[in-house]
Amino acid sequence: MYAITQKxxxxxxxxxxETIAAQLEGRAPRYNQEIPxxxxxxxxxxxxxxxxxxxxxxxxxxxxxxxxxxxAPLEETVRTMAIEAAFGDPRFPPLTKDELPRCRLxxxxxxxxxxxxxxxxxxxxxxxxxxxxxxxxxxxxPQVPLEQGWDLDAYLDxxxxxxxxxxxxxxxxxxxxxxxxxxxxxxxx
Numbered sequence: 001m002y003a004i005t006q007k008x009x010x011x012x013x014x015x016x017x018e019t020i021a022a023q024l025e026g027r028a029p030r031y032n033q034e035i036p037x038x039x040x041x042x043x044x045x046x047x048x049x050x051x052x053x054x055x056x057x058x059x060x061x062x063x064x065x066x067x068x069x070x071x072a073p074l075e076e077t078v079r080t081m082a083i084e085a086a087f088g089d090p091r092f093p094p095l096t097k098d099e100l101p102r103c104r105l106x107x108x109x110x111x112x113x114x115x116x117x118x119x120x121x122x123x124x125x126x127x128x129x130x131x132x133x134x135x136x137x138x139x140x141x142p143q144v145p146l147e148q149g150w151d152l153d154a155y156l157d158x159x160x161x162x163x164x165x166x167x168x169x170x171x172x173x174x175x176x177x178x179x180x181x182x183x184x185x186x187x188x189x
Contacts, residue, residue, distance in 0.1 A: 004044050004109060009185045011045065015075060016053055016082035016105050017187075023083055024097045045075040050110035052141060053078060053085040054186075055095065057102050063089040068113060068130060068139065068180070078107060106186030108141050113178040119170055124152055127179040129159040131170055138163030142182050 004012075015031060022029040051074060052066025065084035070077040082105070086095040095103065113130060116122065122129065128142040138159050145155040157167035159177075170177045 004183050004185070008043060008045055009107075012075065012078050012107055012109075013105055013185075013187055016078050016107065017100075019079045019082045020086045020095065020103075021100060023087065024095070024100060029079075044109070046073045048072060049074040049077065050180075051077045051081055052108040052110070052182075053081040054106040054108070054141075055085050056104045056106065057099060062099070062103060063092050063095065065089050066108065066110075066139075068110065074109060104187045104189055106184065108143070108182040108184045111181045113180050116177040116179045119156055119177060120152070122152060122156065122179060124150065124155055126181060128182055129155070130178040130180065131159045131163045131165070131175065132178075133163065133165055133169055133172060133175040136163045136165055138165075141184070142180075143184055 015029075018029050018031060048070050050067045050069045052064060054064040055062040063085040065088060066081050067077060072080075088094075108128075110128070116127075116129075125146045126142055128140060128144075130139045131137060138161075140155070140159050140162060144150075145158075148154075148158075150158065156170055160167050160169040163169070169175055
């Protein structure tokens with residue numbers, strides 16, 4: 001596992017919020033922080049990492065979009081996903097200026113995907129899941145089964161449903177199940 005310092009977390013959260021605010025106000029983002037780290041190369045922010053940005057208003061989900069992997073630096077991926085979560089999640093209308101002050105941001109920085117040959121080895125609350133089968137795919141972040149109160153069987157079935165497939169599809173021929181971990185952090189309510 002890799003570490004993300006508190007300074008790096010604060011930087012990413014501020015950058016995500018500023019990116020959304022600038023889009024809402026029709027202006028260029030103003031990033032007034034330098035990337036933390038003794039040298040730029042020391043920071044996870046400069047590494048290509050997958051990430052998800054989740055928006056909540058109160059306890060309600062308001063948007064969540066991410067990339068499982070990325071070719072751009074983490075800080076750039078987070079900014080891009082912040083825009084997508086706020087304005088491009090097809091489950092929700094675009095975020096409004098009035099909603100932003102009530103919105104709490106949560107970031108999930110992902111490890112690389114690992115093929116999962118034994119679904120019974122998945123650790124609920126530790127592993128996220130990514131399933132691909134018959135041109136469909138679904139992803140669940142590691143925190144989701146804990147938030148929903150799912151056991152392992154419910155978690156494995158719901159990744160299938162999320163991919164638009166019947167339960168137990170992760171066992172079907174041609175199904176590819178992957179696990180990953182995430183460093184999850186967010187703004188305080």
